[in-house]
Amino acid sequence: MLTVITEEITGIDNSSLVDKVEARLVELLQLQKLKIGDSIPKEIELASALGVSRTVVREALLRLRMMGLIESKKKKGAVITSPDVFGNLSKSMNPYILDQETLREMFEIRLVLEIGMADLLFHRITPSDIEELKKIVANEPQVTQYHLFNIEHEITFHGKLYEITGNNAMKKFQKMLLPIFDYVHKSGILKKQPLFKTFVSHKELVDILEKGDSEKFRNGMRNHLENHFARIFE
Amino acid sequence: MLTVITEEITGIDNSSLVDKVEARLVELLQLQKLKIGDSIPKEIELASALGVSRTVVREALLRLRMMGLIESKKKKGAVITSPDVFGNLSKSMNPYILDQETLREMFEIRLVLEIGMADLLFHRITPSDIEELKKIVANEPQVTQYHLFNIEHEITFHGKLYEITGNNAMKKFQKMLLPIFDYVHKSGILKKQPLFKTFVSHKELVDILEKGDSEKFRNGMRNHLENHFARIFE
DNA sequence: TATCTTTATTATGTCATACATAATACACTA
DNA sequence: TAGTGTATTATGTATGACATAATAAAGATA
Incomplete structure (x- = not known):
């Protein structure tokens, strides 16, 4: 009734x-x-x-x-339990299941996050964070203008940045995005092949984090990610 | 065995x-x-x-x-079906269920996204998008220096921005974040009350989208969101 | 007494079966 | 041909039973 x-x-x-x-x-x-x-x-x-x-x-x-x-x-x-917002997503974040459109969008979101996180970084970074970043950079292979794109070092460096933001949700999100990013990077989804040319390097980004400000970092990161943006924008 | x-x-x-x-x-x-x-x-x-x-x-x-x-x-x-990555999240995105820490992090992610989306905006915005944005701004109440924070107009304007990015996943994500953003904004989670002072206005952001570049937009958006950042950073 | 081992309990995990429900396909009627 | 009603079918729900593993309780040993 x-x-x-x-x-x-x-x-x-x-x-x-x-x-x-x-x-x-x-x-x-x-x-x-x-x-x-x-x-x-x-x-x-x-x-x-x-x-x-x-x-x-x-x-x-x-x-x-x-x-x-x-x-x-x-x-x-x-x-x-205290709900883990992104925890459940990880299962569906499977590059072999998602369609190409979605994969591209995930790829984009990663770029957006890393440029937009500047203020969080500057507000929460500690001297020991900078030291750690310097060590990470020091362990990377020397580059002049071109370098071999090493996914391991990329993950180490950028992962540390997410950690510094102090935003656990974002960090988890990045962790989920990793396999997708890797897949999209290697697959033929994005038309252009990356140039593997280094614009702003990891080292320079660390310098900015130490001496610069959030505005400089955003521009630096944007430049650093130029290869990826170039692929997205055809 | x-x-x-x-x-x-x-x-x-x-x-x-x-x-x-x-x-x-x-x-x-x-x-x-x-x-x-x-x-x-x-x-x-x-x-x-x-x-x-x-x-x-x-x-x-x-x-x-x-x-x-x-x-x-x-x-x-x-x-x-073509998997809807964020579709399932909406259920768990319940402000009354999530703990305060997570709520704050979601709030932050929204800010990060809107600052970082600049390049997507500039690459995909169309003249008709700009026209639409102008209409949206025209419908907003006139402001001088202070204005009543109107959540409706905020959603309309910023929602349109997400739409322009052409990134459906991000758009859906924003849609899920809306109730949380609203809740966090109103609740006592963030210490400081917002000043409700307008820094860069919506109109100015549209101007930048029309005549400026992505770097200017990032800075403009960062400034526009100053009130929110101020609350996050105590 | 304290600690270890064994046993008993218990709530979830899994199985099997039966019936309800709603969406589809098919036949029947006008 | 179009419309209606019926049959079919796969999921949705209910029930009862047993398996399994985690805990608690009892017991044994030092």
């Missing part, structure tokens, strides 16, 4: 039972009825409390688990 | 049956055995083919569905 009325108002109710249970559980979390660290009732109890079968409850819990809202252990039941 | 050997090599095998089936199915997708638009075998067939129960297959399929890899219709079975 009630659902009929609801349908008349809000249109057709497409949601399945699992959808409703999921929504109900999320709602409970929001209302702080359940805080982080708490363990939620067992599946059977939830089932009888919500008036559905254990099957439905299990599927709903599985969704919450995929969202990173809970973790379920064998005997202890499910425990509320 | 085989699993024992595997365990000895790779450590303890924590993965459940569902994990394995999920991995196997993803593997099949990767191998292009199944292309976009294809419908995969029915649950029962998969179950018998993989030697597991329908329950396990269903849970695995549910995961794939959450990853955006498939869509299952009532009779048609499941169909491979």
Whole structure:
């Protein structure tokens, strides 16, 4: 009866039972009825409390688990966890599954992030960070004008930058992007081959971080990434 | 037997049956055995083919569905879809669920993106985009030095910018970030209250997009977002 | 008493079966 | 030919059972 009325108002109710249970559980979390660290009732109890079968409850819990809202252990039941926003994404971040359009977009986002992170870097960088960056650069092969594009060194250097931002979500995001970046770089998705010419080098970026300001860094990073931008923009 | 050997090599095998089936199915997708638009075998067939129960297959399929890899219709079975990377995230992007640390980080990422997107903007903006931006700005309330921070106009203007980038993933990401941004803005998470003082205005940003270059835009946007940065940096 | 081992308990993980539901296909009617 | 109704079918839901592994409790040994 009630659902009929609801349908008349809000249109057709497409949601399945699992959808409703999921929504109900999320709602409970929001209302702080359940805080982080708490363990939620067992599946059977939830089932009888919500008036559905254990099957439905299990599927709903599985969704919450995929969202990173809970973790379920064998005997202890499910425990509320501080949600890991990007944690679940990593599985779908598979270069062999994503279509080329999406891959290109991910590639772009990485470039955007690294240029835009300048202010975070300057506000949070410490002297020891700079020292570490210098060591990283020192371990890189000497370059004059052209150099062999070494993906390992790239990851080490740029990964450290993400770390310095103090933004864990961003750092995780970068970690997920790595295989994609690698794939896009090697594959034929982007038309032009990179020139492998170094514009602003890692060393110069470190110099800017030490003595310059965020504006200089943004321009430096933009220049450093010129090869990649050139490929994107045909 | 085989699993024992595997365990000895790779450590303890924590993965459940569902994990394995999920991995196997993803593997099949990767191998292009199944292309976009294809419908995969029915649950029962998969179950018998993989030697597991329908329950396990269903849970695995549910995961794939959450990853955006498939869509299952009532009779048609499941169909491979072009995965929507960020689509699934929207559910977990709930300000009332995420902890404050994460919320702040999301807030930061938005700022980083908007500063870093300059090059994409300049490379893809069209004259009609500029016209549209001018209209948007014209509809905003007149400001002199201080203005009422109107979240609606903010969303309209900045949303248009994301659109211009031509990066759908980024646009979707922004859309997901909106409720969070709104929440963080209003809540007491960030210490300082915003000054509501306009530095570089929307109109000036449009001017830069029309006559300036990406470097000028980055600086302009950085300045435009000064209030937000000030809150982040205490 | 303290620590280690063994056993019992328990909640999730997996399986099997049955039925409900809704989308499609097919046949039938006008 | 178009429209309607029926049959089919694959997913959605329910139920009951057992397997498994993590924990707690009991017991044994020093």
